[in-house]
Amino acid sequence: MIPMVDLGKQFSGIREEIFLMMSQILESSQYILGPKVREFEGKMAEYTGVSQAIGVASGTDALHLAMEALDIGDGDEVITTPFTFFATAEAIVYTGAKPVFADIELDTFNMDCSKIEEKITPRTKAILPVHLFGHPCDMEKIMEIAGRHNLFVIEDCAQAIGAAVKGKKVGSFGDAGCFSFYPSKNLGAYGDGGMITLKSSELADSIKGLRNHGSKGSYVHESVGFNSRLDEIQAGILLVKLKRLDEYNKKRRMNASFYRAALCDSVRCPSEKEGAYHVYNQYTILSGDRDRIQKALKEHSVSSVVYYPQPLHLQKALGFLGHKEGDFPFAEQASREVLSLPMYPELEESSIEQIAEIIKSVAG
Numbered sequence: 001m002i003p004m005v006d007l008g009k010q011f012s013g014i015r016e017e018i019f020l021m022m023s024q025i026l027e028s029s030q031y032i033l034g035p036k037v038r039e040f041e042g043k044m045a046e047y048t049g050v051s052q053a054i055g056v057a058s059g060t061d062a063l064h065l066a067m068e069a070l071d072i073g074d075g076d077e078v079i080t081t082p083f084t085f086f087a088t089a090e091a092i093v094y095t096g097a098k099p100v101f102a103d104i105e106l107d108t109f110n111m112d113c114s115k116i117e118e119k120i121t122p123r124t125k126a127i128l129p130v131h132l133f134g135h136p137c138d139m140e141k142i143m144e145i146a147g148r149h150n151l152f153v154i155e156d157c158a159q160a161i162g163a164a165v166k167g168k169k170v171g172s173f174g175d176a177g178c179f180s181f182y183p184s185k186n187l188g189a190y191g192d193g194g195m196i197t198l199k200s201s202e203l204a205d206s207i208k209g210l211r212n213h214g215s216k217g218s219y220v221h222e223s224v225g226f227n228s229r230l231d232e233i234q235a236g237i238l239l240v241k242l243k244r245l246d247e248y249n250k251k252r253r254m255n256a257s258f259y260r261a262a263l264c265d266s267v268r269c270p271s272e273k274e275g276a277y278h279v280y281n282q283y284t285i286l287s288g289d290r291d292r293i294q295k296a297l298k299e300h301s302v303s304s305v306v307y308y309p310q311p312l313h314l315q316k317a318l319g320f321l322g323h324k325e326g327d328f329p330f331a332e333q334a335s336r337e338v339l340s341l342p343m344y345p346e347l348e349e350s351s352i353e354q355i356a357e358i359i360k361s362v363a364g
């Protein structure tokens with residue numbers, strides 16, 4: 001059996017450090033917004049190359065609170081991709097704003113920057129690029145468009161921690177970078193967690209209030225906020241793993257190169273744009289034979305997942321946006337043809353060879 005991710009293998013390499021960290025936190029009796037959260041926020045700000053990082057309860061909350069702090073709400077429009085995890089659009093809807101989609105490019109699965117400007121209206125308030133599967137968006141182009149039209153940029157970095165464009169990390173380009181520490185992410189907690197990276201201390205202050213019932217902790221409430229705090233236990237785990245993140249990402253990239261060498265003649269492999277540092281949260285191929293490939297892998301006990309079988313504009317929950325099939329043809333094609341293969345730092349080269357042989361026997 002080859003799984004999509006093997007968190008047990010990763011844990012076995014850090015077991016002692018994790019147990020030591022857990023006992024320190026449990027002995028300290030500080031569980032919410034304590035010293036480990038502050039230390040992790042400082043380290044994440046430094047890692048990303050920004051001045052502020054605020055821990056929250058999830059990646060979804062990171063997106064939601066960042067938009068709340070930027071005063072995005074009723075009547076506003078936010079331009080994003082139709083090919084992403086549902087939470088991206090869900091967070092826009094939470095604020096009262098409307099998600100407006102721009103189709104993707106198939107080689108990176110990211111929003112096609114040449115299709116953003118035609119979506120801008122007087123109601124557009126922000127662009128929300130998603131660095132899907134770990135490939136960074138063309139942030140120079142997006143920042144240039146946003147600058148010309150006076151729009152905010154909120155980066156969805158949930159799948160791309162450590163990814164960079166010309167050496168500059170995702171989460172350091174826009175007004176806010178939103179990260180998820182869901183266990184299977186490149187930096188995963190042992191539960192839920194999220195973070196917002198920022199350059200503005202004013203914005204950081206308002207998010208600190210929003211995550212804690214609109215209060216700075218003194219039982220004086222300046223606004224109606226939320227309960228969305230990162231806890232000490234998750235921050236402790238993330239501190240242990242952050243030290244190893246670059247090494248984990250390098251191993252993912254090495255595994256991607258093994259896949260590419262073995263598969264690029266049989267299926268469409270993910271590409272890396274010039275200057276882009278891809279961190280392969282997923283290794284996602286495209287093939288007209290997708291369903292046959294998945295069936296063959298299953299018969300050989302190899303896991304694979306279709307991320308995502310339905311683009312957002314065709315999801316029932318977003319039916320109120322009034323889209324129909326054919327509105328975003330590349331996102332629709334991706335949904336028909338994508339398949340994500342097992343990808344994690346500890347994945348063995350021999351397993352990749354085995355997976356590639358099965359795929360080639362069907363799609364050769």
Ligand SMILES: Cc1ncc(COP(=O)(O)O)c(C=O)c1O
Pocket residue numbers: 058059060061084085087088130156158159179180181182192193194
């Ligand atoms: C692209 C994207 N955005 C947002 C999220 C939401 O993150 P979380 O699950 O931590 O709420 C995810 C998580 O899977 C994601 O992949």
